[in-house]
Amino acid sequence: MDMVAGKVKMTQQSVKSAMNPTDMLERPIRLTARDVTVHYGAKQALHGISIDIPDRAVTSFIGPSGCGKSTFLRCINRMNDTIEGAKVGGTIKLDGEDIYDPSLDVVELRARIGMVFQKPNPFPKSIYENVAYGPRIHGLARNKTDMDEIVVSSLRKAGLFEEVKDRLNEPGTGLSGGQQQRLCIARAIAVGPEVILMDEPCSALDPIATAIIEELIDELRENYTIVIVTHSMQQAARVSQKTAFFHLGNLIEEGVTEDIFTNPVNKQTQDYIMGRIG
Amino acid sequence: MPTGTEHIVTAYSDELTGLAQLIAEMGGQVEVAIENGTKALLKLDRELADLTIIADQRIDDMQRRIDDMAVSMIARRQPMASDLRAIITAIHVASDLERVGDMAKQLARRSLKLEGMNLQPTFYNGVKNMTALVLRQIKEALDAYSNRDSARAIEVCNRDDEVDAMHTSLFRELLTYMMEDPRNITPCTHLLFCAKNLERIGDHATNIAERAYYLQTGKQLTSEVQELQRTQIKA
Numbered sequence: 067m068d069m070v071a072g073k074v075k076m077t078q079q080s081v082k083s084a085m086n087p088t089d090m091l092e093r094p095i096r097l098t099a100r101d102v103t104v105h106y107g108a109k110q111a112l113h114g115i116s117i118d119i120p121d122r123a124v125t126s127f128i129g130p131s132g133c134g135k136s137t138f139l140r141c142i143n144r145m146n147d148t149i150e151g152a153k154v155g156g157t158i159k160l161d162g163e164d165i166y167d168p169s170l171d172v173v174e175l176r177a178r179i180g181m182v183f184q185k186p187n188p189f190p191k192s193i194y195e196n197v198a199y200g201p202r203i204h205g206l207a208r209n210k211t212d213m214d215e216i217v218v219s220s221l222r223k224a225g226l227f228e229e230v231k232d233r234l235n236e237p238g239t240g241l242s243g244g245q246q247q248r249l250c251i252a253r254a255i256a257v258g259p260e261v262i263l264m265d266e267p268c269s270a271l272d273p274i275a276t277a278i279i280e281e282l283i284d285e286l287r288e289n290y291t292i293v294i295v296t297h298s299m300q301q302a303a304r305v306s307q308k309t310a311f312f313h314l315g316n317l318i319e320e321g322v323t324e325d326i327f328t329n330p331v332n333k334q335t336q337d338y339i340m341g342r343i344g
Numbered sequence: 345m346p347t348g349t350e351h352i353v354t355a356y357s358d359e360l361t362g363l364a365q366l367i368a369e370m371g372g373q374v375e376v377a378i379e380n381g382t383k384a385l386l387k388l389d390r391e392l393a394d395l396t397i398i399a400d401q402r403i404d405d406m407q408r409r410i411d412d413m414a415v416s417m418i419a420r421r422q423p424m425a426s427d428l429r430a431i432i433t434a435i436h437v438a439s440d441l442e443r444v445g446d447m448a449k450q451l452a453r454r455s456l457k458l459e460g461m462n463l464q465p466t467f468y469n470g471v472k473n474m475t476a477l478v479l480r481q482i483k484e485a486l487d488a489y490s491n492r493d494s495a496r497a498i499e500v501c502n503r504d505d506e507v508d509a510m511h512t513s514l515f516r517e518l519l520t521y522m523m524e525d526p527r528n529i530t531p532c533t534h535l536l537f538c539a540k541n542l543e544r545i546g547d548h549a550t551n552i553a554e555r556a557y558y559l560q561t562g563k564q565l566t567s568e569v570q571e572l573q574r575t576q577i578k579a
Contacts, residue, residue: 299422299424300422303424327424327425327428328424328425328428328429328562329425329426329429329561329562329563330425336425336426337349339424339425340351340423340424340425340426340427341351341352341353341356341424342349342350342351342352343349343350343351343352
């Protein structure tokens with residue numbers, strides 16, 4: 067009887083931690099975007115996005131294809147700078163500092179705001195070198211011992227170390243899709259970012275590899291501010307504490323994930339998440 | 345079930361409609377069960393009592409079907425927002441209706457025990473009135489549920505006080521009969537249990553109304569909301 071009671075108690079506790087306390091609205095704000103617009107040539111892709119991204123929580127962007135969620139994500143670490151004809155307006159601040167300030171070093175910024183892409187894209191180098199590359203160009207390691215430590219701890223944080231510890235010198239491209247994606251996460255973590263952006267990080271992965279990444283995201287949010295773009299509403303519901311719904315380049319609704327998926331206010335959000343014809 | 349826009353996957357819409365229809369059908373059967381159960385009690389109608397007892401099996405079956413449908417939809421469709429609320433609410437409402445069905449069955453069973461006892465017509469008046477009120481409560485609650493009418497749901501919840509008051513007064517009345525003549529003790533005790541069953545049916549009607557409120561608004565109907573409504577009504 068006692069055992070049963072103990073079991074029930076344990077289950078309740080684990081449910082509580084998995085449910086993510088909704089106190090996230092009281093969290094400090096890490097990133098603020100105000101009236102962010104993006105033009106690709108004559109075409110306007112974003113129509114004035116304003117949102118606050120809370121510190122050490124997962125914020126997810128959902129919406130149909132072409133709604134601007136990835137475009138907005140790319141604004142956050144100035145990836146749109148690399149696209150010819152792209153013009154970004156409005157302001158985005160990281161800890162109150164304008165990331166579009168011309169005097170700001172973009173390479174430095176991208177170390178603070180890392181990114182993981184849809185398709186795992188390890189460098190055609192060894193697993194070790196994949197992780198060591200960033201810290202090396204940023205001069206984060208003084209010697210080999212330092213570098214070893216960074217590589218091992220990054221791989222550990224990405225939940226990959228145990229699987230690859232005996233083959234750190236083998237090519238990163240030889241890993242499975244899920245492992246490659248975790249290698250890319252380790253690579254992003256290695257330069258000590260504060261924010262990690264993820265653009266559909268699981269869309270090329272099978273359900274098990276997806277679950278491992280989702281578990282990892284849940285662990286990483288203890289130390290990092292995470293923004294994830296996902297096509298899977300279920301994934302957004304599972305991993306994030308805050309959700310924002312985009313449609314046709316507008317931010318339609320944002321709020322606590324639980325509220326967005328159980329009781330969204332906006333009709334467009336309702337139709338989208340319930341799979342109805344709007 | 346009023347939905348506004350249709351699902352892209354039409355089979356999903358059909359399933360939700362089917363679930364709502366099943367709840368409506370179950371609600372209808374439960375209403376009949378209450379009517380028949382009390383009628384059997386008041387008229388000591390053995391045949392109707394047997395019929396009510398047998399009919400309860402069908403109500404139980406419907407609850408199981410609703411549960412199965414809901415579980416299957418959650419597993420296959422991953423419902424969200426008001427769809428999710430509709431499915432979760434269906435499970436709760438079906439469970440409440442099943443309990444009401446049991447209460448009706450108990451009323452019918454009680455009538456079999458009362459056969460041959462010395463019952464005066466006055467004993468029945470209170471039970472009759474209380475039945476009318478709880479039947480109305482169940483009907484209104486089910487209407488609030490199927491029409492997603494939160495205002496009506498609040499009315500049902502507020503009216504439960506009347507049911508409770510009637511139960512208390514009936515309790516006193518039956519106690520008086522018992523004190524007047526000890527031979528009344530056995531039949532009046534049976535009637536007390538019937539009154540308790542009716543009072544419980546009223547509680548289940550309140551539960552259904554609360555679910556209806558949640559279904560429409562996505563918020564739980566707390567006592568504060570009811571209190572607010574009461575003050576608004578008074579003002």
